[in-house]
Amino acid sequence: MLVVNHGGREAIEIFAVDYRDTRKQPALRWQGCLAMPAGHVANSVASYSDGTVIATVLTRPGTSITDFVRGQPTGGVYERARRRTGFPLAAGHGTAGQ
Numbered sequence: 001m002l003v004v005n006h007g008g009r010e011a012i013e014i015f016a017v018d019y020r021d022t023r024k025q026p027a028l029r030w031q032g033c034l035a036m037p038a039g040h041v042a043n044s045v046a047s048y049s050d051g052t053v054i055a056t057v058l059t060r061p062g063t064s065i066t067d068f069v070r071g072q073p074t075g076g077v078y079e080r081a082r083r084r085t086g087f088p089l090a091a092g093h094g095t096a097g098q
Helices: 065-069
Strands: 002-005 011-018 027-035 042-047 053-057 076-080 089-094
Touching: 002 042
Parallel strands: none
Antiparallel strands: 002 011, 011 027, 042 053, 053 076, 076 089
């Protein structure tokens, strides 16, 4: 299970969900986290079957909600392939450098 964390750090938290014993509540086990780039606040997160994780960001550093309301490009989709470092802007999803 992937969860966006805004508490203390901007990261995607990774949990394993153990629901094998149907007589008990499912158990969560923290597996680690993927830090977002500095100044980036993730909104949504999803993953592909190959382990690639994607996260949306509404406003990147240097942009604001006002820019968003005015229809200017502000956010993007960030993608981290399995066993890679960093969380780069996905090609074709946002405007790099803004």
